[in-house]
Amino acid sequence: MSASDFRLTNPPDAPRARELWLQHAAGFILLSNIREYALGEIDQGASTEARNAAAKAVDDALYGLMMLVDGVTGGLRNPEYEVDVSLVVRLLSRGEEADTLVQEIDLRDGDGVCMGFHGWKLGDFGDEPVVAKTPPP
Numbered sequence: 001m002s003a004s005d006f007r008l009t010n011p012p013d014a015p016r017a018r019e020l021w022l023q024h025a026a027g028f029i030l031l032s033n034i035r036e037y038a039l040g041e042i043d044q045g046a047s048t049e050a051r052n053a054a055a056k057a058v059d060d061a062l063y064g065l066m067m068l069v070d071g072v073t074g075g076l077r078n079p080e081y082e083v084d085v086s087l088v089v090r091l092l093s094r095g096e097e098a099d100t101l102v103q104e105i106d107l108r109d110g111d112g113v114c115m116g117f118h119g120w121k122l123g124d125f126g127d128e129p130v131v132a133k134t135p136p137p
Helices: 015-040 048-070 113-121
Strands: 088-093 100-106
Touching: 015 048, 015 088, 015 100, 015 113, 048 113
Parallel strands: none
Antiparallel strands: 088 100
């Protein structure tokens, strides 16, 4: 299932709770759209050993992305320039004519997606639910 198969809950009002909720929402999107997709692409006819190795490779690759997001690994630089990659998460309020930016977080400035990744793999997306159990309208 991808993230679009779920219905987003409304964000909490308290600023800190909303910031954490937004980070967990990003984790939900990353795991459902990348990890679940990649795991679903593993050949069903592969041996258990091959499937386990492929699943480990999926998690290792996604964790490599998390390290990049957290700044553990870096971009490219020379004495004059640097190229850096960031992952920005935006909360938008959907309007009839236009969407409005409510909040934006660069995940590098968050609580740490490397730590979050381990909980997200276990289905832990924080105290405030990110998605409802009912599908989107």
